[in-house]
Amino acid sequence: MIWSKRSISSPLSVDTRLAGWLSVAAGLTATVLVVIVLFLLHESWPVLKRIGWLRFLTDVAWHPSEELFGLAPMLLATLVSSAGALVLAGGLGVASALFCRFYAPPSAARPYRRMVTLLAGIPSVVFGFWGLTVLVPLIARWQPPGVSLLAGILILTLMILPTVALTADAALAAVPKAYLHGAAALGISRSGTILRVVLPAARSGIIAGLLLAAGRALGETMAVLMVAGNVVQTPHSLFDPVRTLTANIALEMAYATGEHRAGLFVSGLVLTGMIILLAVAALRLGGARSHV
Amino acid sequence: MSEAGRFALARSRTLEPLMTLAVWGSAFLVTGAFLWLVGDLLWHGAERLSWAFLSSSPLNAGRTGGIGPILVSTLLILGVTVAAAVPLGLATAVLLTEFLRPRSWFGRLVGLSLDVLAGVPSIVFGLFGNAFFSVFLGLGFSILSGGLTLACMVLPILIRTAEASLRAVPDDWRLGSAALGLSRTAALRHVLLPAASSGLVAGLLLGVGRAMAETAALIFTSGYVDRSPSSLLDSGRALSVHIYDLSMNVAGGDGNAYASALVLIGLLILINGTALYLAEHWLNRRIMTP
Amino acid sequence: MPRLSLNRYLSVLSIMLFVATTASTPQAADRKLVLTGSSTVAPLMVEIGKRFERGNPGVRVDVQSGGSSRGIADTRSGLADIGMVSRALKPDEQDLKSFTIALDGITLIVHRDNPVQTLTDPQIVDIYTGKITHWGALGGADRPITVVNKAEGRSTLELFLHHFRLKSGDIKAQVVIGENQQGIKTVAGNASAIGYVSIGTAEYEAAQGTPIKLLPIAGIDASVENVRNGRFPLARPLNLVTKMEPEGLARQFIDFSRSESVHDLVQAQYFVPLER
Numbered sequence: 108m109i110w111s112k113r114s115i116s117s118p119l120s121v122d123t124r125l126a127g128w129l130s131v132a133a134g135l136t137a138t139v140l141v142v143i144v145l146f147l148l149h150e151s152w153p154v155l156k157r158i159g160w161l162r163f164l165t166d167v168a169w170h171p172s173e174e175l176f177g178l179a180p181m182l183l184a185t186l187v188s189s190a191g192a193l194v195l196a197g198g199l200g201v202a203s204a205l206f207c208r209f210y211a212p213p214s215a216a217r218p219y220r221r222m223v224t225l226l227a228g229i230p231s232v233v234f235g236f237w238g239l240t241v242l243v244p245l246i247a248r249w250q251p252p253g254v255s256l257l258a259g260i261l262i263l264t265l266m267i268l269p270t271v272a273l274t275a276d277a278a279l280a281a282v283p284k285a286y287l288h289g290a291a292a293l294g295i296s297r298s299g300t301i302l303r304v305v306l307p308a309a310r311s312g313i314i315a316g317l318l319l320a321a322g323r324a325l326g327e328t329m330a331v332l333m334v335a336g337n338v339v340q341t342p343h344s345l346f347d348p349v350r351t352l353t354a355n356i357a358l359e360m361a362y363a364t365g366e367h368r369a370g371l372f373v374s375g376l377v378l379t380g381m382i383i384l385l386a387v388a389a390l391r392l393g394g395a396r397s398h399v
Numbered sequence: 400m401s402e403a404g405r406f407a408l409a410r411s412r413t414l415e416p417l418m419t420l421a422v423w424g425s426a427f428l429v430t431g432a433f434l435w436l437v438g439d440l441l442w443h444g445a446e447r448l449s450w451a452f453l454s455s456s457p458l459n460a461g462r463t464g465g466i467g468p469i470l471v472s473t474l475l476i477l478g479v480t481v482a483a484a485v486p487l488g489l490a491t492a493v494l495l496t497e498f499l500r501p502r503s504w505f506g507r508l509v510g511l512s513l514d515v516l517a518g519v520p521s522i523v524f525g526l527f528g529n530a531f532f533s534v535f536l537g538l539g540f541s542i543l544s545g546g547l548t549l550a551c552m553v554l555p556i557l558i559r560t561a562e563a564s565l566r567a568v569p570d571d572w573r574l575g576s577a578a579l580g581l582s583r584t585a586a587l588r589h590v591l592l593p594a595a596s597s598g599l600v601a602g603l604l605l606g607v608g609r610a611m612a613e614t615a616a617l618i619f620t621s622g623y624v625d626r627s628p629s630s631l632l633d634s635g636r637a638l639s640v641h642i643y644d645l646s647m648n649v650a651g652g653d654g655n656a657y658a659s660a661l662v663l664i665g666l667l668i669l670i671n672g673t674a675l676y677l678a679e680h681w682l683n684r685r686i687m688t689p
Numbered sequence: 690m691p692r693l694s695l696n697r698y699l700s701v702l703s704i705m706l707f708v709a710t711t712a713s714t715p716q717a718a719d720r721k722l723v724l725t726g727s728s729t730v731a732p733l734m735v736e737i738g739k740r741f742e743r744g745n746p747g748v749r750v751d752v753q754s755g756g757s758s759r760g761i762a763d764t765r766s767g768l769a770d771i772g773m774v775s776r777a778l779k780p781d782e783q784d785l786k787s788f789t790i791a792l793d794g795i796t797l798i799v800h801r802d803n804p805v806q807t808l809t810d811p812q813i814v815d816i817y818t819g820k821i822t823h824w825g826a827l828g829g830a831d832r833p834i835t836v837v838n839k840a841e842g843r844s845t846l847e848l849f850l851h852h853f854r855l856k857s858g859d860i861k862a863q864v865v866i867g868e869n870q871q872g873i874k875t876v877a878g879n880a881s882a883i884g885y886v887s888i889g890t891a892e893y894e895a896a897q898g899t900p901i902k903l904l905p906i907a908g909i910d911a912s913v914e915n916v917r918n919g920r921f922p923l924a925r926p927l928n929l930v931t932k933m934e935p936e937g938l939a940r941q942f943i944d945f946s947r948s949e950s951v952h953d954l955v956q957a958q959y960f961v962p963l964e965r
Contacts, residue, residue: 119582126498132490133509136558139551140512143519146527170858172841202425210422219426221671222433224601228608228667229436230639231521233660236646237436239871244878252835252863253879265432270556272429273605277560277598281567298418312563315514319559322518328615329521329643337840337865348864353520357615358867360522361728361756362842368758375523382518386511459957460732534768540723540753622753623731634751644754647868649732650890650959651897 192263200271227269235333278312444657468627472635479546492561545621564598726760726773776844796911819861837884838862889959
């Protein structure tokens with residue numbers, strides 16, 4: 108192989124060919140998003156052209172039939188429910204990953220991991236159904252109406268937990284054993300090792316997992332539709348029913364025409380914009396992955 | 400012992416049991432929630448499970464009868480998704496980890512677009528899939544259309560986990576392969592990918608789970624027809640769409656909805672088990688782990 | 690163990706794709722009907738379609754859902770041969786031809802344990818506009834009323850608004866639902882809830898033991914029977930629509946769907962078949 112190279116530092120032709128093919132594949136992957144954004148823009152153009160961006164944030168209510176396109180309460184609901192779920196799932200997910208790697212006996216770690224992977228595959232419909240028939244009546248007994256921001260947060264937590272847990276698990280596995288051995292040699296306790304050595308080393312992987320989970324939470328449709336109440340209002344307490352942007356699209360898309368429909372696509376654009384901001388922020392926070 | 404040293408020792412004495420409690424507590428909470436959910440499904444749906452249920456066709460709008468054709472559609476859609484997403488995803492992950500500089504602009508752009516893609520709502524994917532695959536590319540309501548849309552959805556998960564697994568392979572192995580005169584392509588094929596295989600498979604299973612859980616995207620692309628599809632261009636109802644229809648749309652469909660949900664979970668267990676078994680015995684055998 | 694090289698994988702994949710996409714027996718275009726539209730009508734059309742296929746071998750009836758407005762849009766653009774719409778056509782949709790295949794009534798439901806037995810029209814209006822907020826004012830327990838409303842654009846909502854002479858913005862609801870089943874489950878899980886759903890569905894669920902109760906409107910009991918004999922005031926038509934006067938297979942199918950031979954299917958979905 109080496110004799111086919113022209114010089115010591117030039118790459119082999121098979122490698123340049125491979126890099127070429129891989130770049131094509133990566134380029135294709137990147138264009139998927141671009142095409143989706145173009146699609147959203149194309150569908151929302153009619154209403155954007157006539158009404159403009161600002162009214163979507165400043166209008167007092169969402170009544171497209173009466174030319175009111177205020178997205179603000181739903182935007183807030185989306186943000187709060189996803190943030191709440193992210194906090195809960197982040198804590199539980201990282202703790203689950205730590206459980207698998209550091210605390211569980213080997214006979215418990217594997218089934219636990221399998222269970223979490225299984226949780227990832229349960230359809231959002233089933234979560235929503237269970238939430239509607241089990242969780243919501245429980246909450247209703249405490250504080251009617253039961254369908255609420257709280258129910259939405261709890262269900263979302265369950266749904267994004269596997270993503271956080273499994274990516275955190277992979278990130279923890281990638282921490283070089285040398286770090287753990289070094290910490291043990293220094294006599295650091297298990298909790299100290301985890302908090303001061305392992306978690307900082309796995310930080311970028313965990314943040315990547317959190318970002319994926321945040322995306323999933325922001326984009327979840329079916330389950331929140333069934334448990335969050337779908338009333339367009341600014342929530343004043345955890346027990347208020349709310350409508351997220353995604354639930355709004357799902358509820359009204361089937362029956363919307365013309366500008367109403369275009370307005371729904373605008374909310375899709377707003378969501379995508381939010382996620383772009385989130386991803387850029389995470390990029391700044393996480394930094395380049397550490398290569399050892 | 401110094402003042403600081405005594406502080407550190409004292410702190411770790413309360414921290415250790417606290418952490419242990421927090422971690423074990425979380426594990427119990429998650430397990431509890433899982434058992435509650437699956438228990439509820441078993442309670443309502445276990446009685447309807449039978450071999451006949453798995454093989455016969457749905458009757459009376461799905462209230463009675465089985466889910467045979469629907470299983471066929473689901474597996475076909477899954478097949479298309481995996482066939483489309485795995486090569487594309489793996490290639491992108493390999494490019495990002497092995498061939499690009501850590502801070503290259505192309506790498507960051509691709510990474511950013513993946514993170515954003517992960518957050519696009521499933522219903523937007525459905526509408527997009529309908530407009531692009533079904534209408535623009537002319538595939539109509541079809542398995543192919545649904546599978547390709549799902550492939551777009553699972554790409555971020557696949558790529559992120561593949562990336563993590565590849566990065567976990569120590570650099571020594573890369574340097575060693577170079578020292579042996581292997582081209583990077585050969586090193587990938589014989590050393591790196593097999594070494595990362597367990598992580599790759601885990602990512603694949605996460606992606607498969609996500610694909611099977613998807614409903615909104617499939618209603619608009621692979622459709623609602625509950626007949627067994629005779630080709631990839633035929634419309635076919637996926638299991639998750641069937642569960643949605645039975646529980647939300649059809650009066651009296653709850654019983655079969657629960658049973659179908661159980662079948663879906665069973666299918667996932669089967670796929671997970673098979674994939675993990677294959678990974679351990681087929682791929683990992685090529686590498687001796689120290 | 691030898692690994693499949695990339696080339697071999699690609700060629701196997703492309704052969705499989707080729708076989709899979711061409712494996713179906715070629716169907717002539719006019720032996721297939723595509724229906725899209727209302728998810729309420731879709732399960733019924735799936736069953737009618739299956740019976741039609743059994744009586745006409747070689748014919749395929751593909752039913753997709755997606756909502757009434759999708760049904761209208763797809764029929765207009767030609768993507769669907771027939772559209773399913775769960776309401777009467779609006780004035781700006783008169784370019785399409787519609788054929789009613791069944792009727793569906795709408796009833797108010799409350800939880801079975803709610804002591805309230807009947808509500809007058811003004812009381813219903815007051816509940817839904819937020820003027821009455823506790824069941825105590827109506828003779829029930831002193832609990833706040835959880836008002837369940839349907840999402841904007843749904844034909845059930847429009848029928849409700851039309852009958853009680855309300856505007857969408859007047860309604861103050863605590864829960865907004867999409868599909869009928871969601872409404873039933875919400876009311877069944879909350880002792881102080883009130884909502885409105887399709888009569889047939891509610892009757893069936895109540896008979897199955899779901900803890901809901903149907904309320905009469907203006908003194909007339911909510912039942913499928915009363916929708917059939919025209920006494921019940923709140924009813925909507927379920928329609929099949931086409932772009933132009935249907936002919937050939939589409940005509941055959943529409944006539945079949947309105948005929949007596951499918952009355953049992955209509956009733957099995959808890960709708961009311963039309964008496965001709």
